Structures are given as C-alpha cells and as structure tokens.
Amino acid sequence: MGMKKLFIFLGLFLLVSFQSAAQEILPAPQMVLPVDCEIGWNCWIANYVDHDKSEGAADYTCGHETYDKHKGTDFLIRNRREMLGGVSVRAAADGVVLGVRDGMKDIDYRKRKMDFIAKKECGNGIRIKHENGWVTQYCHLRKNSVKVKKGEKVHMGDIIGFVGNSGFTMYPHLHFQVEYIEPKSGARSGAIVDPFVGVARNDLCGVGDKPLWPPLVMEKLDYKQASIIDSGFAATQPKLDGIVEGLYDDETLSIRSPQLILWARILHVKKGDKVTFTIFDPEEKEIFSYTSTIDKDQAHRSLHAGLRSPGILWDEGAYRGEVKLLRPTDGTNGGIYTSEATIYMR
Structure with a gap:
C-alpha cells in the first residue's frame, strides 16, 4: 500500500x-x-x-x-x-x-x-x-x-x-x-x-x-518466496479484472465451450521462473502442457494457457488443472510452488 x-x-x-x-x-x-x-x-x-x-x-x-x-x-x-x-x-x-x-x-x-x-x-x-x-x-x-x-x-x-x-x-x-x-x-x-x-x-x-x-x-506466517494465490478454468481468455472480481470461479462449464483455459494469479514472480500449465481429462490423461518462462520480476502476475475444443463437444466429466512454478535455486533460494483446480464439463 x-x-x-x-x-x-x-x-x-x-x-x-x-x-x-x-x-x-x-x-x-x-x-x-x-x-x-x-x-x-x-x-x-x-x-x-x-x-x-x-x-x-x-x-x-x-x-x-x-x-x-x-x-x-x-x-x-x-x-x-x-x-x-x-x-x-x-x-x-x-x-x-x-x-x-x-x-x-x-x-x-x-x-x-x-x-x-x-x-x-x-x-x-x-x-x-x-x-x-x-x-x-x-x-x-x-x-x-x-x-x-x-x-x-x-x-x-x-x-x-x-x-x-x-x-x-x-x-x-x-x-x-x-x-x-x-x-x-x-x-x-x-x-x-x-x-x-x-x-x-x-x-x-x-x-x-x-x-x-x-x-x-x-507459526502461521512462514515467509514465502512466491505464492500461487488463485487458479481456475475459463471458457475464454480470462482478463485480470475478471479474476480480481472473482468472475472465473465457476465449478462447471458447458461441454460446448470453445476453449478450456487454465489460469493462475501469482505473487512475487522472478525473472527465470518457469510456470507450467497441465490439463488432465476425466480419465486423468494429460491432454495439454505448456511452460512459460518469466521475463522480469513482478510483485503480481496473472498467466493462462489452454486448448481449443477437440471437436463439437468436450467429453463430460471432471477436468483437472495443475499450475507449477519452478524457481531455479541459487544455493539459498529456489523451490517448487503448485496449485490445482478442477472444472466439471456438462
């Protein structure tokens, strides 16, 4: 502030x-x-x-x-x-x-x-x-x-x-x-x-x-070098204002959705951090994976990645997303930070 x-x-x-x-x-x-x-x-x-x-x-x-x-x-x-x-x-x-x-x-x-x-x-x-x-x-x-x-x-x-x-x-x-x-x-x-x-x-x-x-x-206030404070799914490219408003917190999406986008909101990213987005289908089969490398230090960053519908309709069921931030170690700092989200396609 x-x-x-x-x-x-x-x-x-x-x-x-x-x-x-x-x-x-x-x-x-x-x-x-x-x-x-x-x-x-x-x-x-x-x-x-x-x-x-x-x-x-x-x-x-x-x-x-x-x-x-x-x-x-x-x-x-x-x-x-x-x-x-x-x-x-x-x-x-x-x-x-x-x-x-x-x-x-x-x-x-x-x-x-x-x-x-x-x-x-x-x-x-x-x-x-x-x-x-x-x-x-x-x-x-x-x-x-x-x-x-x-x-x-x-x-x-x-x-x-x-x-x-x-x-x-x-x-x-x-x-x-x-x-x-x-x-x-x-x-x-x-x-x-x-x-x-x-x-x-x-x-x-x-x-x-x-x-x-x-x-x-x-004991509750451990110092965190980074935090994935929120993650979820959206049917279209999410906007930061919408994430901050809480507009992408739905538990279900339509099987007619044109896309399946996994998004994350992260505190204190560093240049060189690697953020990987992975999506699994209802059978727990990996259907998407993408890694982005952070290009500059930022106190607050929102990111997203996903895929288009494979056909007219998505298969019904629960899709799971995993967001993983990997910070290369320099001998004192470094670590892995993860967050998961689930969406039901109906």
Missing part, C-alpha cells in the same frame, strides 16, 4: 533509527492476527515493511517482498467476491480508537482521479492506541464496514471492520501498520515497527529477538 497518513501524520523513522535505544522502549502488547483468514489458503502476505532506508527496498528477511517506504504488512485476500462476502478485520490488541474514516468507495485507484484519494491514501481506516505508546493502524477497509468510533474501547480480537479496496490500492487487502510513540513525548506520530522484528534483533536479516506476533501466530 502506498499510504501517507490517516488522521495522524506518520513519522518517517524506521525501526533501525531507535534500535540502539531498544532498552528504553516500553513493552509491546502481544498481538493477534488482524484479519480473519487462513494464511496460504484464502489470504496471503503481499508486502512487508521496508527496512531499506535508501531508495531500494528490503523486507525483514533481506528479501524483496516489499517496496520503497512501505510501512506495514499487507494481507491480500483472493478477490472482490470474497471481499463482498465479508472478511473480518480484528483489533490486534486491547486499546482505544484514536480515529476512523469510512465512506470511501472500494475501487482500484488507477480507475479514479488521484484528487479523490489525495491525503486519504489509507482509505477507510482505523487507528488504535494501545498501552505503553503502541499504536496500530488498519487501512483499505470496505465501504461502510467500520464498526467502531473515536474514543471507543476495543478488546483484542474484536471485529472492527471488513477488508476492502478503498484508498490507494489496486486489490482488496488489509494494510496493517504498527508504530511506537514515546508516551511522554506528546508526539502524534512515531517510529514504524515491523511486527516480525520488534524493536531489536541480533542479525541483520530474519525474525527479531522479540517479534510482536506471539509464537502461535508466527
């Missing part, structure tokens, strides 16, 4: 600016996952906090699943259909609401004039003050979903809104941001803290000594 402020101007200082004084930082509250979803199944971390103070970008692992000056953790959900169904946003810890905004439309910012979101990049959002100077912020909530008001007390796990697509964002997700403000300073903004790191760590790369996520939450 490319956000600047909600109701309180945010400081430009990253974690490293106060690591040397970590012993003076008051304890942070333990935090629950702020979005009601299962990581790796129906939501994914699309971006982490940027730790690089230059014009480059580096996440807490020294990887590149972030972008310059990104101040939070982005939890991406599958599509707008699931957004409209309602994905709850929860208070990460006990606290008092400092400010809210609601009423902004859920729309890809590229489809609007920037004037509409100027100084409102967070979109519909909530800012909560916790004990000992800690503050959390929740951005891009769904229009008219904010359930709290300024001054209201909230408890850890309370539903405070729903994931949306408001403000400076392309796809439905929650931007979750943590700050520390020295309680006696009287400041309204503070230092950005990465919940995967906390306020100190011994190593330049990796999880901090005391991350803000408790162990049970950390």
Whole structure:
C-alpha cells in the first residue's frame, strides 16, 4: 500500500533509527492476527515493511517482498467476491480508537482521479492506541464496514471492520501498520515497527529477538518466496479484472465451450521462473502442457494457457488443472510452488 497518513501524520523513522535505544522502549502488547483468514489458503502476505532506508527496498528477511517506504504488512485476500462476502478485520490488541474514516468507495485507484484519494491514501481506516505508546493502524477497509468510533474501547480480537479496496490500492487487502510513540513525548506520530522484528534483533536479516506476533501466530506466517494465490478454468481468455472480481470461479462449464483455459494469479514472480500449465481429462490423461518462462520480476502476475475444443463437444466429466512454478535455486533460494483446480464439463 502506498499510504501517507490517516488522521495522524506518520513519522518517517524506521525501526533501525531507535534500535540502539531498544532498552528504553516500553513493552509491546502481544498481538493477534488482524484479519480473519487462513494464511496460504484464502489470504496471503503481499508486502512487508521496508527496512531499506535508501531508495531500494528490503523486507525483514533481506528479501524483496516489499517496496520503497512501505510501512506495514499487507494481507491480500483472493478477490472482490470474497471481499463482498465479508472478511473480518480484528483489533490486534486491547486499546482505544484514536480515529476512523469510512465512506470511501472500494475501487482500484488507477480507475479514479488521484484528487479523490489525495491525503486519504489509507482509505477507510482505523487507528488504535494501545498501552505503553503502541499504536496500530488498519487501512483499505470496505465501504461502510467500520464498526467502531473515536474514543471507543476495543478488546483484542474484536471485529472492527471488513477488508476492502478503498484508498490507494489496486486489490482488496488489509494494510496493517504498527508504530511506537514515546508516551511522554506528546508526539502524534512515531517510529514504524515491523511486527516480525520488534524493536531489536541480533542479525541483520530474519525474525527479531522479540517479534510482536506471539509464537502461535508466527507459526502461521512462514515467509514465502512466491505464492500461487488463485487458479481456475475459463471458457475464454480470462482478463485480470475478471479474476480480481472473482468472475472465473465457476465449478462447471458447458461441454460446448470453445476453449478450456487454465489460469493462475501469482505473487512475487522472478525473472527465470518457469510456470507450467497441465490439463488432465476425466480419465486423468494429460491432454495439454505448456511452460512459460518469466521475463522480469513482478510483485503480481496473472498467466493462462489452454486448448481449443477437440471437436463439437468436450467429453463430460471432471477436468483437472495443475499450475507449477519452478524457481531455479541459487544455493539459498529456489523451490517448487503448485496449485490445482478442477472444472466439471456438462
């Protein structure tokens, strides 16, 4: 998310600016996952906090699943259909609401004039003050979903809104941001803290000594170099807007369909990755296979491949598709990522 402020101007200082004084930082509250979803199944971390103070970008692992000056953790959900169904946003810890905004439309910012979101990049959002100077912020909530008001007390796990697509964002997700403000300073903004790191760590790369996520939450948040977040079948060439809307999630297609197209939506592809699409007929016989080589690094990519109808009608039954991303290893990185989809031709 490319956000600047909600109701309180945010400081430009990253974690490293106060690591040397970590012993003076008051304890942070333990935090629950702020979005009601299962990581790796129906939501994914699309971006982490940027730790690089230059014009480059580096996440807490020294990887590149972030972008310059990104101040939070982005939890991406599958599509707008699931957004409209309602994905709850929860208070990460006990606290008092400092400010809210609601009423902004859920729309890809590229489809609007920037004037509409100027100084409102967070979109519909909530800012909560916790004990000992800690503050959390929740951005891009769904229009008219904010359930709290300024001054209201909230408890850890309370539903405070729903994931949306408001403000400076392309796809439905929650931007979750943590700050520390020295309680006696009287400041309204503070230092950005990465919940995967906390306020100190011994190593330049990796999880901090005391991350803000408790162990049970950390177990669910394994760092993924790439993720196939969605896949499925379509009877015609799928468009990204349609995939994001959830228009290609049907469980059946007509046996009269002109084509059978297998598609996938992938996070954090790298140049040189090989993505293979394979389709099997109802007898589990391979009827199609195609491999595409990624030509550049991209945070988000949709791909598809398929075949035309072999005759007037397709054979009835269940067709299975497999999408496999192969990342060549360089000694430290690499791996295989897969996703499957099934469609019934009737």
